Amino acid sequence: METKLRIAVQSKGRLYDETMELLGESGIRLTAVKRTLLVPARNFPVELLFLRDDDIPESVANGTADIGIVGLNEVLEKDKEVEIVKRLGFSRCHISLAIPQHIEYSGLSWFNGRKIATSYPGILDKFLRDNNIKADIHVITGSVEIAPGIGLADAIFDIVSSGSTLVSNNLVEVENVLDSEAVLIKAAGNTLTATKQDTLDELLFRFNAVKAADGKKYILMNVPKNKLDEVLSILPGIKSPTVLPLANADWCSVHSVLEEKRLWEIVGRLKAAGAEGILALDIEKMIL
Ligand SMILES: Nc1ncnc2c1ncn2[C@@H]1O[C@H](COP(=O)(O)OP(=O)(O)OP(=O)(O)O)[C@@H](O)[C@H]1O
Ligand SMILES: O=P(O)(O)OC[C@H]1O[C@H](OP(=O)(O)OP(=O)(O)O)[C@H](O)[C@@H]1O
Ligand SMILES: [Mg+2]
Known part of the structure; x- marks a missing residue:
């Protein structure tokens, strides 16, 4: 087998x-x-x-x-x-209903009687039924966003990520139906x-x-012992930061893990509190 x-x-x-x-x-x-x-x-x-x-x-x-x-x-x-x-x-992306920018959107009922182009007829049909909307689903397998511009449909139901494809086709997202990943x-x-x-x-x-x-950094720094409490209070740490002795008895080395998005904010506060020689390293794996 x-x-x-x-x-x-x-x-x-x-x-x-x-x-x-x-x-x-x-x-x-x-x-x-x-x-x-x-x-x-x-x-x-x-x-x-x-x-x-x-x-x-x-x-x-x-x-x-x-x-x-x-x-x-x-x-x-x-x-x-x-x-x-x-x-x-x-x-990550969402699957959304979008309509031409010049239209004033009045809510979901706007879609009643409209023609919607999509590559996702199953998800769209369920959404419309759940919301009691009767619309005409027009299935196309690609380039869905051009459908309203060439008169093939009134609206579209397709993948949106940055939104730039919508903008370049003069469309605006009006209903986010599904968050996907x-x-x-x-x-x-x-x-x-x-x-x-x-x-x-x-x-x-x-x-x-x-x-x-993902999105975490390992940081280590040298800290004067008399500033240790203040430095530790700044560090979020996973459980508690590691504090190691250094050859110079007045100093110690502090190690911790940070969210990358908070790195610069925290590093600024650590420096102000007296930390020196701060290193920030990538973490490849984290076994919790
Ligand atoms: N712009 C985007 N940003 C983020 N994720 C996206 C984006 N476009 C598509 N995805 C996600 O990636 C998946 C695959 O997209 P892709 O464009 O490669 O599909 P496809 O053309 O159908 O590929 P295949 O040839 O395998 O059928 C989508 O089903 C969606 O979950
Ligand atoms: O909101 P955006 O960031 O513009 O992304 C959305 C676009 O991305 C996908 O197309 P893709 O670029 O994969 O091209 P495709 O039409 O060949 O699938 C999707 O079909 C949308 O058209
Ligand atoms: Mg495919």
Whole structure:
């Protein structure tokens, strides 16, 4: 029996790079650069099945793959028998209704009787039914944003991230229907073999360690002992900061972990409090 955990991943596109980065940071090395559909890892009992993202939910539901990494939007759109094991926090976007900028939006009822272009008819149909709106859904697979401009539809329902595609097509987002991100899925109600479950547990453990380190910095500094209390009161620390003696008995070395977004604010306060020789380092993994 096959003992390798088979993971369906996007073969190219928006999810590909970050999926491969996450697997790489989790220590998984592939046997060869992909060009074949199925590539085993050389140091971990997994193999990657490279697919179009549209096919990932079905491949997991029917057991072709054991797990998959795909956008939540595709999972909901395809509506296959899969369950979400973990939200992965990358490829964040939302799926929204947008209308031409010049229109004064009066609320959801504006969509009654309108024609909406989308690549996500399943999610849109459910949203419209839940809100008692009767609109005409026009399915197109790409370049959805140009539909209103060429008279193909009154509005669109599509992926929005920075919003720049909307702006360049003179559209404005009026309803955010779904917040999406990459998710790890498995077949609903299906139990993996004990060996594959062990592999999945180890994989999730590593993903958590990679994610915990994300956006964190390790900082260390020299502090005069008479300023130690003040410096410690500035540091948020995970539990409590490490304080180590130095050759000069009047000084000590303080180590801690900070959120990167607060780094400059905290460093400024540490300097003012008397800390010197402050170093801020990247953290690769954090095992909590
Ligand atoms: N601009 C964006 N910003 C962030 N995430 C996005 C963006 N566009 C798409 N995504 C996410 O990445 C997923 C894959 O997008 P991509 O454009 O690669 O899909 P695709 O063209 O359908 O690819 P495929 O060829 O595999 O079918 C989307 O389903 C969505 O979850
Ligand atoms: O809000 P924004 O940051 O502009 O991102 C949104 C756009 O990104 C995606 O398209 P992508 O750029 O992947 O091109 P595609 O049409 O080839 O999918 C999506 O289909 C939107 O069109
Ligand atoms: Mg696709």
